[in-house]
Amino acid sequence: MIETIGVLGGGSWGTALALVASRAGRKVRLWARDHETVSAIDETHENPRYLPGIRLDHIPATGNIGAALRADAVLLAVPAQSVRAVATIAAPYIAEGHPLVICAKGLERGTAKRMSEVVAEVAPGAAVAVLSGPSFATDVAAGLPTAVTIAADNEPLALSLCHALGGGTFRPYAETDLIGVEIGGAVKNVLAIAAGVVDGRGLGASALAALTARGFAELRRLGEALGAKPETLMGLSGLGDLVLTCSSTQSRNFAYGRMLGEGLPLDAPHPLVEGIATATVTRDLARRHRISMPIVDAVVRILSGKATVDATIENLMSRPLKRESA
Ligand SMILES: NC(=O)C1=CN([C@@H]2O[C@H](COP(=O)(O)OP(=O)(O)OC[C@H]3O[C@@H](n4cnc5c(N)ncnc54)[C@H](O)[C@@H]3O)[C@@H](O)[C@H]2O)C=CC1
Numbered sequence: 565m566i567e568t569i570g571v572l573g574g575g576s577w578g579t580a581l582a583l584v585a586s587r588a589g590r591k592v593r594l595w596a597r598d599h600e601t602v603s604a605i606d607e608t609h610e611n612p613r614y615l616p617g618i619r620l621d622h623i624p625a626t627g628n629i630g631a632a633l634r635a636d637a638v639l640l641a642v643p644a645q646s647v648r649a650v651a652t653i654a655a656p657y658i659a660e661g662h663p664l665v666i667c668a669k670g671l672e673r674g675t676a677k678r679m680s681e682v683v684a685e686v687a688p689g690a691a692v693a694v695l696s697g698p699s700f701a702t703d704v705a706a707g708l709p710t711a712v713t714i715a716a717d718n719e720p721l722a723l724s725l726c727h728a729l730g731g732g733t734f735r736p737y738a739e740t741d742l743i744g745v746e747i748g749g750a751v752k753n754v755l756a757i758a759a760g761v762v763d764g765r766g767l768g769a770s771a772l773a774a775l776t777a778r779g780f781a782e783l784r785r786l787g788e789a790l791g792a793k794p795e796t797l798m799g800l801s802g803l804g805d806l807v808l809t810c811s812s813t814q815s816r817n818f819a820y821g822r823m824l825g826e827g828l829p830l831d832a833p834h835p836l837v838e839g840i841a842t843a844t845v846t847r848d849l850a851r852r853h854r855i856s857m858p859i860v861d862a863v864v865r866i867l868s869g870k871a872t873v874d875a876t877i878e879n880l881m882s883r884p885l886k887r888e889s890a
């Protein structure tokens with residue numbers, strides 16, 4: 565039985581998931597790197613920087629990672645490019661078989677590894693699971709109905725995590741296809757940047773729907789080449805999350821793409837945009853596996869500053885005509 569939950573990461577997702585666990589009746593402790601976040605949560609029962617206006621009762625914060633890791637299961641909710649660093653400092657406190665649930669969405673820059681592969685390298689004792697799916701932290705924190713996927717190689721672990729976190733407004737589904745869940749969550753962020761560009765450039769709802777559907781075709785091709793199950797890619801953590809993040813300005817990836825579509829510079833201030841780092845990694849993975857991903861290529865070209873939005877769109881539209889399912 566999972567009774568206690570540690571959360572690593574005091575940003576919006578870590579804080580929202582700490583609330584989920586607390587609402588599900590678990591005893592929770594949240595670790596944040598920043599001293600200001602720890603003291604704000606402990607003194608004002610709010611995380612004003614990342615989740616303003618949401619009351620955090622019964623969620624003690626700590627700057628001591630060992631204290632948060634003394635829990636039956638641990639949620640790792642830092643950005644993808646920080647997962648290796650945080651899992652490395654957590655590793656000495658992780659006993660053999662200790663459940664560690666990765667909540668980040670992305671692929672590692674430099675190694676092209678999925679987050680579960682990164683954690684397996686630096687914390688080999690951990691029993692790794694992945695939580696992903698269409699779920700904005702603000703919606704989850706507000707108690708709006710949300711459904712996600714929790715994947716682990718070991719199905720009983722995935723199910724027991726679903727029982728530990730599930731509640732009246734948060735419904736997790738168990739899965740064993742880690743590759744499918746991780747590829748869906750990572751690649752949808754890149755495609756959401758493209759969707760934002762289309763929206764910001766004012767190309768219309770038809771273009772946005774076409775981009776989303778053709779983007780999904782790319783996500784599915786890559787996922788299947790890497791060993792994902794088609795059903796997973798069509799589920800909450802793939803198609804579900806793609807639809808959410810390609811259609812809402814609540815998504816930071818979509819909002820960033822929208823800014824670019826409106827003509828703002830690449831370095832205009834923006835919050836965490838996971839798709840930026842994952843775009844190049846995805847493009848390289850696709851090349852290695854000889855998978856065609858023209859929308860991902862287009863995002864990489866725009867992000868590199870080497871091509872304008874208009875030239876990139878013209879380029880996509882003038883590709884040779886072909887069968888849709890090819
Ligand atoms: N915010 C959301 O709605 C959702 C976010 N996610 C995923 O969760 C992950 C985290 O995102 P958010 O919490 O939204 O980001 P955020 O920007 O709100 O917070 C990130 C947190 O991680 C901390 N952090 C960064 N590097 C660190 C390091 N090396 N050591 C310790 N702490 C570090 C920051 O101080 C900050 O507290 C991302 O991969 C994102 O895709 C997934 C689903 C929903």
Ligand SMILES: O=C(CO)COP(=O)(O)O
Binds near residue numbers: 698817
């Ligand atoms: O993953 C998310 C929702 O499922 C959050 O998306 P953003 O990181 O684009 O805000």
